[in-house]
Amino acid sequence: MNDYSTRLAWAGAMIGALALTATVFANSRPPGKPSDTTAPTLPALVAEPVESTEEVAAVMAPETMETAGPFLIALRVEELPLEGRLFLCDASGCPIEEAKPYGTGDVTLGPVFSGVYSLWRDGTELGGFRLLQNASLDEARGQLWTDGELLHFERFCPGTASIRLTLRQKGFFSFTLYDRNGRQWNRDLFIPDSALPERGLAYVRTLEFRGLRAGTYTLVRRETPILQVLVQAGERTEAEATVE
Numbered sequence: 001m002n003d004y005s006t007r008l009a010w011a012g013a014m015i016g017a018l019a020l021t022a023t024v025f026a027n028s029r030p031p032g033k034p035s036d037t038t039a040p041t042l043p044a045l046v047a048e049p050v051e052s053t054e055e056v057a058a059v060m061a062p063e064t065m066e067t068a069g070p071f072l073i074a075l076r077v078e079e080l081p082l083e084g085r086l087f088l089c090d091a092s093g094c095p096i097e098e099a100k101p102y103g104t105g106d107v108t109l110g111p112v113f114s115g116v117y118s119l120w121r122d123g124t125e126l127g128g129f130r131l132l133q134n135a136s137l138d139e140a141r142g143q144l145w146t147d148g149e150l151l152h153f154e155r156f157c158p159g160t161a162s163i164r165l166t167l168r169q170k171g172f173f174s175f176t177l178y179d180r181n182g183r184q185w186n187r188d189l190f191i192p193d194s195a196l197p198e199r200g201l202a203y204v205r206t207l208e209f210r211g212l213r214a215g216t217y218t219l220v221r222r223e224t225p226i227l228q229v230l231v232q233a234g235e236r237t238e239a240e241a242t243v244e
Contacts, residue, residue, distance in 0.1 A: 067113040067114050067115060067133075068113065068114045068133035068134075068135075069111065069112065069113040069114050069131070069133075069135070070110060070111030070112055070113050071110060071111055071112065071113075071114070071131060071135040072108055072109065072110045072111050073088075073108070073109040073110050073112065073117075073131065073137070073151060074106070074107075074108060074109075074149070074150050074151065075099060075101075075106070075107040075108075075109055075119075075150075075151045075152075075153060076105055076106055076107070076150055076151070076152050076153070077101045077105040077106075077107065077153050078105065078152055078153060078154050078155075078211075079105075079154070079155050080101065080103075080105050082101055083121075084121045084122040085098060085121065085122060086098065086099040086100075086101075086107075086119065086120070086121050086126075086153075087099065087119070087120045087121070088109050088110075088112075088117060088118075088119060089117065089118045089119070089120050090115070090116075090117060090118070091115070091116040091117065091118060091128070093118060093120060093125065095120070096112065096117075097109065097110075099119070112131065113131075114131045114132055114133045114135075115130070115131060116128065116129075116130050116131075116139075117129060117130075117131060119142075119143075119144060119153060125142065126142055126143045126144065126153065127140065127141050127142020127143045127144035127153070128140075128141050128142060128144070129141070129144055129146060129151060136148045136149065137149065137150075137151055141234065142157060142234070143155065143156065143157055143158070144158075145158045145160070145210045145211040146210075147210060152211055154211060156213050156214075156233070157214075157233040157234040158210065158211045158212055158213065158233075158234070159212050159213075159214060159231040159232050159233055159234060159235050159236065159237060160208065160209065160210045160211075160212065160231070160235075160236045160237065161177065161207075161208075161209040161212060161217060161229050161231050161237050161239070162206060162207070162208055162209075162236060162237065162238045162239070163206065163207045163209070163219060163227070163229065163238075163239050163240070163241060164204065164205075164206050164238065164239070164240045164241075165189070165204070165205050165206070165207060165240075165241055165242070165243055166199060166202045166203075166204055166240070166241070166242045166243065167189070167191060167202060167203045167204070167205060167243050168201070168202050168242070168243065168244050169191070169244075170191040170192065170193060170195060170203070171190070171191060172188070172189070172190050173188065173189040173190070173191075173221065173243065174186070174187075174188050174189075174221065174222075175187045175188070175189070175207060175219055175220070175221050175226075176219075176220045176221075177207075177209050177217050177218070177219050177220075178217065178218045178220060179212075179213070179215055179216075179217050180215060180216060185209050187207045187208075187209070189205050189207070191203050191205075202242075207219075212231045213231070213233075214231055214232055214233040215230075215231060216228055216229070216230050216231075217229050217230075217231060219241065221243065226241045226243065227239055227241045
Protein backbone atom coordinates (compact mmCIF):
# COMPACT_ATOMS: atom_id res chain seq x y z
CA MET A 1 0.00 0.00 0.00
CA ASN A 2 1.40 3.32 -1.07
CA ASP A 3 1.16 6.63 0.79
CA TYR A 4 -1.97 7.76 -1.10
CA SER A 5 -3.83 4.54 -0.26
CA THR A 6 -2.78 4.86 3.36
CA ARG A 7 -4.20 8.41 3.58
CA LEU A 8 -7.52 7.30 2.07
CA ALA A 9 -7.84 4.47 4.57
CA TRP A 10 -7.05 6.82 7.49
CA ALA A 11 -9.69 9.35 6.31
CA GLY A 12 -12.31 6.62 6.02
CA ALA A 13 -11.57 5.44 9.53
CA MET A 14 -11.92 8.96 10.94
CA ILE A 15 -15.31 9.49 9.23
CA GLY A 16 -16.55 6.19 10.63
CA ALA A 17 -15.38 7.13 14.12
CA LEU A 18 -17.16 10.50 13.98
CA ALA A 19 -20.42 8.91 12.81
CA LEU A 20 -20.26 6.36 15.63
CA THR A 21 -19.59 9.08 18.21
CA ALA A 22 -22.58 11.15 16.98
CA THR A 23 -24.86 8.10 17.21
CA VAL A 24 -23.76 7.29 20.75
CA PHE A 25 -24.20 10.95 21.86
CA ALA A 26 -27.68 11.12 20.33
CA ASN A 27 -28.79 7.92 22.03
CA SER A 28 -27.48 9.10 25.37
CA ARG A 29 -29.62 12.31 25.36
CA PRO A 30 -32.82 12.08 27.46
CA PRO A 31 -35.96 11.76 25.29
CA GLY A 32 -37.73 15.02 24.57
CA LYS A 33 -34.94 17.30 25.90
CA PRO A 34 -33.55 19.56 23.19
CA SER A 35 -29.85 20.06 22.87
CA ASP A 36 -28.15 23.39 23.45
CA THR A 37 -27.89 23.96 19.71
CA THR A 38 -31.56 23.18 19.00
CA ALA A 39 -33.86 26.18 18.65
CA PRO A 40 -36.40 26.26 21.49
CA THR A 41 -39.96 25.39 20.60
CA LEU A 42 -42.44 28.21 21.30
CA PRO A 43 -45.76 27.27 22.92
CA ALA A 44 -48.65 27.25 20.50
CA LEU A 45 -51.13 30.11 20.81
CA VAL A 46 -54.62 28.72 21.25
CA ALA A 47 -57.45 31.09 20.28
CA GLU A 48 -60.51 30.71 22.47
CA PRO A 49 -63.84 30.73 20.60
CA VAL A 50 -65.76 33.99 20.53
CA GLU A 51 -69.43 33.64 21.36
CA SER A 52 -70.84 36.68 19.55
CA THR A 53 -70.12 39.54 17.19
CA GLU A 54 -70.27 41.88 20.19
CA GLU A 55 -67.22 40.16 21.66
CA VAL A 56 -65.41 40.51 18.34
CA ALA A 57 -66.21 44.22 18.35
CA ALA A 58 -64.88 44.55 21.90
CA VAL A 59 -61.58 42.97 20.90
CA MET A 60 -61.29 45.25 17.87
CA ALA A 61 -61.37 48.53 19.83
CA PRO A 62 -64.99 49.70 19.76
CA GLU A 63 -64.02 53.32 20.20
CA THR A 64 -62.36 53.14 16.79
CA MET A 65 -65.27 51.35 15.12
CA GLU A 66 -67.89 53.80 16.43
CA THR A 67 -66.25 56.97 15.16
CA ALA A 68 -66.93 58.76 11.90
CA GLY A 69 -65.60 61.89 10.30
CA PRO A 70 -63.72 64.06 10.79
CA PHE A 71 -66.29 66.88 10.67
CA LEU A 72 -66.33 70.62 11.19
CA ILE A 73 -68.56 72.11 13.93
CA ALA A 74 -70.26 75.49 13.54
CA LEU A 75 -70.42 77.32 16.90
CA ARG A 76 -72.18 80.63 17.45
CA VAL A 77 -71.38 82.74 20.50
CA GLU A 78 -74.65 84.57 21.07
CA GLU A 79 -73.36 87.43 23.22
CA LEU A 80 -70.18 89.37 22.55
CA PRO A 81 -67.68 90.46 23.69
CA LEU A 82 -66.58 87.10 25.03
CA GLU A 83 -64.72 87.21 28.33
CA GLY A 84 -61.73 84.90 28.71
CA ARG A 85 -60.47 82.20 26.37
CA LEU A 86 -62.80 79.53 24.99
CA PHE A 87 -61.59 75.97 24.34
CA LEU A 88 -63.07 72.91 22.68
CA CYS A 89 -62.18 69.90 24.83
CA ASP A 90 -62.81 66.17 24.77
CA ALA A 91 -65.20 64.45 27.18
CA SER A 92 -62.49 64.43 29.88
CA GLY A 93 -61.82 68.16 29.60
CA CYS A 94 -58.53 67.87 27.73
CA PRO A 95 -58.12 70.85 25.32
CA ILE A 96 -58.28 70.17 21.60
CA GLU A 97 -58.24 73.69 20.21
CA GLU A 98 -59.03 77.28 21.14
CA ALA A 99 -62.30 78.72 19.84
CA LYS A 100 -61.79 82.26 18.58
CA PRO A 101 -65.05 83.96 17.48
CA TYR A 102 -65.13 86.32 14.53
CA GLY A 103 -66.84 89.69 14.87
CA THR A 104 -70.21 88.03 14.20
CA GLY A 105 -69.69 85.48 16.99
CA ASP A 106 -69.29 82.56 14.57
CA VAL A 107 -66.58 79.94 15.15
CA THR A 108 -65.54 76.92 13.09
CA LEU A 109 -64.27 74.05 15.23
CA GLY A 110 -62.44 70.93 14.12
CA PRO A 111 -62.23 68.88 12.11
CA VAL A 112 -62.96 66.28 14.81
CA PHE A 113 -64.41 62.79 14.84
CA SER A 114 -67.84 61.85 16.15
CA GLY A 115 -68.03 61.60 19.93
CA VAL A 116 -68.67 63.58 23.12
CA TYR A 117 -67.08 67.01 23.56
CA SER A 118 -67.18 69.89 26.02
CA LEU A 119 -66.67 73.64 25.94
CA TRP A 120 -64.51 75.32 28.60
CA ARG A 121 -63.61 78.90 29.49
CA ASP A 122 -60.64 79.66 31.75
CA GLY A 123 -60.80 76.31 33.53
CA THR A 124 -64.61 76.24 33.89
CA GLU A 125 -66.81 73.86 31.92
CA LEU A 126 -69.62 75.70 30.14
CA GLY A 127 -71.40 72.69 28.69
CA GLY A 128 -71.12 69.66 26.48
CA PHE A 129 -72.60 68.03 23.39
CA ARG A 130 -72.39 64.96 21.18
CA LEU A 131 -71.26 64.96 17.54
CA LEU A 132 -73.10 62.13 15.78
CA GLN A 133 -71.80 59.91 13.00
CA ASN A 134 -73.88 61.78 10.42
CA ALA A 135 -72.22 65.08 11.47
CA SER A 136 -75.34 66.37 13.28
CA LEU A 137 -75.29 67.64 16.88
CA ASP A 138 -77.25 66.35 19.87
CA GLU A 139 -77.36 66.09 23.68
CA ALA A 140 -76.36 69.70 24.27
CA ARG A 141 -76.23 70.68 27.95
CA GLY A 142 -75.09 73.46 30.23
CA GLN A 143 -74.91 76.81 28.45
CA LEU A 144 -75.04 75.14 25.03
CA TRP A 145 -78.01 74.30 22.84
CA THR A 146 -78.35 73.09 19.28
CA ASP A 147 -80.85 72.76 16.47
CA GLY A 148 -78.92 69.75 15.18
CA GLU A 149 -76.79 71.73 12.74
CA LEU A 150 -75.50 74.75 14.67
CA LEU A 151 -74.10 74.80 18.21
CA HIS A 152 -75.03 77.87 20.27
CA PHE A 153 -73.29 79.19 23.36
CA GLU A 154 -75.31 81.41 25.72
CA ARG A 155 -74.28 83.18 28.92
CA PHE A 156 -77.21 81.52 30.68
CA CYS A 157 -78.33 77.90 31.00
CA PRO A 158 -80.93 77.54 28.20
CA GLY A 159 -84.15 75.55 28.35
CA THR A 160 -86.52 74.20 25.69
CA ALA A 161 -90.26 74.62 25.19
CA SER A 162 -91.87 71.76 23.26
CA ILE A 163 -95.51 72.55 22.41
CA ARG A 164 -97.73 69.83 20.94
CA LEU A 165 -100.52 71.34 18.86
CA THR A 166 -103.77 69.75 17.75
CA LEU A 167 -104.90 71.56 14.58
CA ARG A 168 -108.53 71.28 13.48
CA GLN A 169 -107.95 72.53 9.94
CA LYS A 170 -105.49 72.28 7.08
CA GLY A 171 -103.52 75.20 5.76
CA PHE A 172 -100.83 77.64 6.87
CA PHE A 173 -100.31 78.53 10.56
CA SER A 174 -97.99 81.16 11.98
CA PHE A 175 -97.09 81.24 15.70
CA THR A 176 -95.05 83.60 17.86
CA LEU A 177 -93.61 82.88 21.31
CA TYR A 178 -93.11 85.93 23.55
CA ASP A 179 -91.18 86.30 26.78
CA ARG A 180 -92.04 88.91 29.41
CA ASN A 181 -89.61 91.41 27.90
CA GLY A 182 -91.22 91.27 24.47
CA ARG A 183 -88.55 89.17 22.81
CA GLN A 184 -90.11 86.85 20.24
CA TRP A 185 -89.53 83.60 18.35
CA ASN A 186 -91.51 82.72 15.23
CA ARG A 187 -92.54 79.29 13.95
CA ASP A 188 -94.66 78.33 10.94
CA LEU A 189 -96.62 75.18 10.14
CA PHE A 190 -98.25 74.02 6.93
CA ILE A 191 -100.80 71.21 6.65
CA PRO A 192 -101.23 70.30 2.94
CA ASP A 193 -104.51 69.11 1.43
CA SER A 194 -103.00 65.65 0.99
CA ALA A 195 -102.34 65.25 4.75
CA LEU A 196 -104.32 62.57 6.58
CA PRO A 197 -105.82 63.23 10.03
CA GLU A 198 -103.88 61.76 12.95
CA ARG A 199 -106.24 62.27 15.86
CA GLY A 200 -109.87 62.00 14.86
CA LEU A 201 -110.38 64.81 12.35
CA ALA A 202 -107.38 66.80 13.59
CA TYR A 203 -103.68 67.07 12.77
CA VAL A 204 -100.92 66.91 15.39
CA ARG A 205 -97.70 68.91 15.07
CA THR A 206 -94.98 69.95 17.56
CA LEU A 207 -93.26 73.31 17.84
CA GLU A 208 -89.75 73.38 19.31
CA PHE A 209 -88.32 76.54 20.87
CA ARG A 210 -84.72 76.02 22.07
CA GLY A 211 -82.18 78.27 23.74
CA LEU A 212 -84.70 79.95 26.07
CA ARG A 213 -83.90 81.67 29.32
CA ALA A 214 -85.74 80.44 32.39
CA GLY A 215 -89.09 82.20 32.63
CA THR A 216 -92.71 82.36 31.47
CA TYR A 217 -93.54 82.44 27.76
CA THR A 218 -96.79 83.02 25.85
CA LEU A 219 -97.64 81.38 22.54
CA VAL A 220 -99.70 83.66 20.25
CA ARG A 221 -101.49 83.20 16.93
CA ARG A 222 -103.20 86.07 15.14
CA GLU A 223 -102.65 88.26 18.21
CA THR A 224 -104.59 85.77 20.32
CA PRO A 225 -102.80 84.02 23.23
CA ILE A 226 -103.02 80.24 23.02
CA LEU A 227 -101.15 79.13 26.14
CA GLN A 228 -98.42 80.01 28.63
CA VAL A 229 -95.47 77.78 29.43
CA LEU A 230 -92.93 78.00 32.24
CA VAL A 231 -89.40 77.13 31.07
CA GLN A 232 -86.83 75.95 33.60
CA ALA A 233 -83.09 76.47 33.18
CA GLY A 234 -81.48 73.55 31.42
CA GLU A 235 -84.73 71.59 31.16
CA ARG A 236 -87.23 70.59 28.50
CA THR A 237 -90.79 71.75 29.20
CA GLU A 238 -93.67 70.13 27.33
CA ALA A 239 -97.15 71.60 26.82
CA GLU A 240 -100.25 70.95 24.70
CA ALA A 241 -102.83 73.21 23.04
CA THR A 242 -105.65 72.98 20.50
CA VAL A 243 -105.98 75.36 17.56
CA GLU A 244 -109.43 75.67 16.00
